[in-house]
Amino acid sequence: MNLLEITNLSLSIHALKILRDVTLSVAPGEIVAVTGESGSGKSLTALATMQLLPKGAELSGHIMLGDQDLTELTEAQLCEIRGNDIGMVFQEPMTALNPVQTIGAQVAETIRVHHRDVSRQEAEARAAETLTRVGLPQDRFPLSRYPHELSGGQRQRVVIAMAIALRPRLLIADEPTTALDVTTQAQILALLKKLAQEDGMGLLMITHDLAVVADMADRIIVMRHGEVVEQGETRSLLQNMRHPYTKMLFEASGHRVSLPEPPPPQPLLEVRNVIRDYRLPRTSLFGHPGHFRAVNDVSFTIQRGERLGLVGESGCGKSTLTRALLGLEQVQGGSITLNGAPVFSGTRPNLDVRRQMQVVFQDPFGSFNPRHRVDRLITEPFHLLPDPPRGADRTRAIDEALTAVGLTHKDASKYIHEFSGGQRQRIAIARALIIRPELILFDEAVSALDVSVRAQILDLLADLCGAYDLTYLFISHDLSVVRTVTDRVLVMKSGEIVEQGQTEDVFERPAHPYTQSLIAAAPVLPQFEQARA
Amino acid sequence: MIRNLIIGGVLSAVFVCAALISFVWTPYDHAALDIANKLKTPNALHLLGTDHFGRDILSMIMVGARTSIAVALVAVGIGMGLGVPLGLWAAARQGTWLDELIMRGNDLVFAFPSLVIAILITAIFGAGAINAIIAIGIFNIPVFARITRGAALSLWRREFILAARVAGKTAARISVEHILPNVTNLLIVQGTIQFSLGILAEAGLSYVGLGAQPPTPSWGRMLADAQTLVSIAPHMALVPGFAIILTVLGLNLMGDGLRDYLDPRLRVARV
Numbered sequence: 001m002n003l004l005e006i007t008n009l010s011l012s013i014h015a016l017k018i019l020r021d022v023t024l025s026v027a028p029g030e031i032v033a034v035t036g037e038s039g040s041g042k043s044l045t046a047l048a049t050m051q052l053l054p055k056g057a058e059l060s061g062h063i064m065l066g067d068q069d070l071t072e073l074t075e076a077q078l079c080e081i082r083g084n085d086i087g088m089v090f091q092e093p094m095t096a097l098n099p100v101q102t103i104g105a106q107v108a109e110t111i112r113v114h115h116r117d118v119s120r121q122e123a124e125a126r127a128a129e130t131l132t133r134v135g136l137p138q139d140r141f142p143l144s145r146y147p148h149e150l151s152g153g154q155r156q157r158v159v160i161a162m163a164i165a166l167r168p169r170l171l172i173a174d175e176p177t178t179a180l181d182v183t184t185q186a187q188i189l190a191l192l193k194k195l196a197q198e199d200g201m202g203l204l205m206i207t208h209d210l211a212v213v214a215d216m217a218d219r220i221i222v223m224r225h226g227e228v229v230e231q232g233e234t235r236s237l238l239q240n241m242r243h244p245y246t247k248m249l250f251e252a253s254g255h256r257v258s259l260p261e262p263p264p265p266q267p268l269l270e271v272r273n274v275i276r277d278y279r280l281p282r283t284s285l286f287g288h289p290g291h292f293r294a295v296n297d298v299s300f301t302i303q304r305g306e307r308l309g310l311v312g313e314s315g316c317g318k319s320t321l322t323r324a325l326l327g328l329e330q331v332q333g334g335s336i337t338l339n340g341a342p343v344f345s346g347t348r349p350n351l352d353v354r355r356q357m358q359v360v361f362q363d364p365f366g367s368f369n370p371r372h373r374v375d376r377l378i379t380e381p382f383h384l385l386p387d388p389p390r391g392a393d394r395t396r397a398i399d400e401a402l403t404a405v406g407l408t409h410k411d412a413s414k415y416i417h418e419f420s421g422g423q424r425q426r427i428a429i430a431r432a433l434i435i436r437p438e439l440i441l442f443d444e445a446v447s448a449l450d451v452s453v454r455a456q457i458l459d460l461l462a463d464l465c466g467a468y469d470l471t472y473l474f475i476s477h478d479l480s481v482v483r484t485v486t487d488r489v490l491v492m493k494s495g496e497i498v499e500q501g502q503t504e505d506v507f508e509r510p511a512h513p514y515t516q517s518l519i520a521a522a523p524v525l526p527q528f529e530q531a532r533a
Numbered sequence: 534m535i536r537n538l539i540i541g542g543v544l545s546a547v548f549v550c551a552a553l554i555s556f557v558w559t560p561y562d563h564a565a566l567d568i569a570n571k572l573k574t575p576n577a578l579h580l581l582g583t584d585h586f587g588r589d590i591l592s593m594i595m596v597g598a599r600t601s602i603a604v605a606l607v608a609v610g611i612g613m614g615l616g617v618p619l620g621l622w623a624a625a626r627q628g629t630w631l632d633e634l635i636m637r638g639n640d641l642v643f644a645f646p647s648l649v650i651a652i653l654i655t656a657i658f659g660a661g662a663i664n665a666i667i668a669i670g671i672f673n674i675p676v677f678a679r680i681t682r683g684a685a686l687s688l689w690r691r692e693f694i695l696a697a698r699v700a701g702k703t704a705a706r707i708s709v710e711h712i713l714p715n716v717t718n719l720l721i722v723q724g725t726i727q728f729s730l731g732i733l734a735e736a737g738l739s740y741v742g743l744g745a746q747p748p749t750p751s752w753g754r755m756l757a758d759a760q761t762l763v764s765i766a767p768h769m770a771l772v773p774g775f776a777i778i779l780t781v782l783g784l785n786l787m788g789d790g791l792r793d794y795l796d797p798r799l800r801v802a803r804v
Contacts, residue, residue: 369715
């Protein structure tokens with residue numbers, strides 16, 4: 001008998017249909033992955049299972065946990081089940097923990113909520129035991145630690161400890177590793193898998209990344225627009241994908257583009273021994289303030305027409321380096337020159353250099369002023385020109401930039417909220433292209449996008465490389481993306497560049513142990529022979 | 534939510550209209566004495582009664598609304614006009630000595646009890662509406678400076694600001710083009726609330742005789758005049774009292790309503 005059995009689940013919120021006839025099941029000890037792009041309804045399926053739905057939600061169908069139908073229970077009965085029979089792990093470990101409570105108190109609390117007869121000492125003992133199980137041994141991570149003293153991966157372990165403290169029969173994990181670095185992600189996935197096996201616990205995992213679950217899930221369910229389009233045992237599903245959407249998802253996650261050959265080397269941007277220190281707050285009244293060295297003695301060169309990648313995990317200093325390259329912050333040592341001219345002269349940025357550099361940011365939602373129209377947004381870099389185009393010239397430049405990124409001139413008079421995430425990223429690229437810069441920095445520019453949209457943006461980049469002779473620095477934590485859109489790659493760790501070389505060489509024969517561990521941890525889709533239909 | 538906005542808007546509008554109408558028409562001359570008809574309770578001839586000099590209270594309330602609104606409006610104007618640029622400037626130079634100077638200066642003004650300082654200013658420079666305006670206005674500056682800086686700081690971390698910096702825009706230009714339009718909602722809401730506080734402050738100053746001078750009527754002084762007569766003519770105190778209460782209530786409700794209405798997150802939920 002199945003542990004969780006969802007049959008014909010339909011959900012609408014304020015008459016907007018979210019889920020249609022979703023049917024899925026999880027057996028004890030089974031790992032089931034629900035995957036799909038944003039808006040596919042995968043997270044709401046999880047929330048519906050917990051019966052944690054927003055106001056105005058209307059539900060039909062059945063959600064059976066064992067022999068209980070969760071849709072028919074009262075709120076009080078559901079509270080008994082949540083945490084006790086069903087545990088949940090959320091995406092963002094930074095916000096899923098209460099910052100003013102110790103981790104011990106938070107884990108112990110979930111025990112005491114359901115078992116009021118358990119004494120405080122007993123609850124703490126069980127909390128300690130659970131934390132040890134999730135890989136936070138008491139000698140190094142005592143109960144008295146606060147969330148801010150832990151790293152992202154350690155925090156996610158605490159969240160998992162809270163979810164499994166009462167040994168629930170079912171664990172729901174909503175994008176549990178999306179906010180984590182690749183090496184941490186691999187560890188958390190291994191932990192979840194181990195816990196599911198040990199406790200015979202059903203694990204329902206929600207993720208947008210097929211590669212993450214390909215070698216872990218027993219079964220995969222693919223969702224789109226609130227419907228299950230395909231489901232089956234992992235291996236057979238990946239071997240004979242029947243639905244075109246599944247095939248598209250699979251292809252898009254491993255999407256490769258072909259770049260034109262770079263021109264002969266001729267240095268464009270030269271970075272020599274750059275050091276960037278941040279001042280730490282004074283620890284005592286008259287003590288000398290300490291320094292944190294975010295970028296330590298970094299040197300590299302970008303050739304004209306070259307596509308350079310920069311990979312590293314969070315906190316390695318890649319964002320700091322980006323800001324230094326753009327001349328937004330002053331460096332404490334070394335030099336950064338573009339065509340021989342420094343990006344930062346004296347105490348202020350050198351505008352002559354800056355007009356040859358543009359940047360595309362990660363967040364397609366935060367990188368535009370919501371109160372301006374597209375034409376005004378993308379012409380912002382014109383401000384750098386001594387004699388910006390006006391009138392018909394300006395309109396022509398706007399049209400050209402929008403057309404180059406696959407939009408039309410009609411889009412110029414719209415506001416940014418009328419566009420999807422992928423379109424916004426196109427607009428961000430148009431904004432960077434409009435003054436024909438020598439160098440474009442892509443700071444995690446495709447990381448927030450769905451795989452199918454990401455594939456389109458990567459194609460666009462490859463096209464633009466041909467049409468505009470782009471030179472760019474592509475900064476990302478996503479190795480598979482960097483591998484396809486760059487000629488050469490730098491690997492950064494703790495503020496230093498530990499390895500650099502031709503992209504294919506580095507990926508095929510990583511020399512530095514850190515690069516090796518990065519590449520080993522990165523989830524890859526298994527390359528099955530496609531069964532011929 | 535939207536109900537607050539409507540009730541508040543209507544209440545505020547009633548008093549603004551009364552003030553505007555008083556420029557062209559009042560039932561009686563607000564300064565005309567008519568001792569024969571003194572201390573009349575509300576009746577058909579004098580809708581809100583007369584005071585101890587036989588002046589028509591409705592006329593005085595209408596002209597008094599003009600005084601209150603003018604003082605509060607100019608005071609909020611001073612506060613916004615100086616406070617918002619200071620706040621934007623401090624945020625643009627966040628963490629530097631300039632930021633410290635502006636914000637510690639604000640703290641200094643905040644640290645003084647406002648009404649006491651207002652009394653001091655009017656005591657030194659003489660009582661009168663202009664000095665009341667200046668006194669109230671000064672205490673509005675730090676309120677707006679703080680609110681602007683706080684909102685601007687979080688905006689400065691957004692990527693569209695970074696994009697504008699990459700486009701070579703100066704901090705001043707970014708503040709005006711990008712930051713200011715995004716904090717306007719907040720300022721409108723705070724402005725409404727400061728406006729009601731300004732009316733209260735003006736009434737307080739007039740009550741102790743440091744606001745607008747006779748014969749210009751003001752709600753605060755009407756209350757002060759009514760004080761000794763409250764047992765024989767309670768309407769003399771009740772009418773200006775209610776005028777103050779209803780105006781302040783109206784403006785506060787409108788401020789709350791506006792905050793909900795202008796909040797884009799709530800706006801999304803409504804659509």
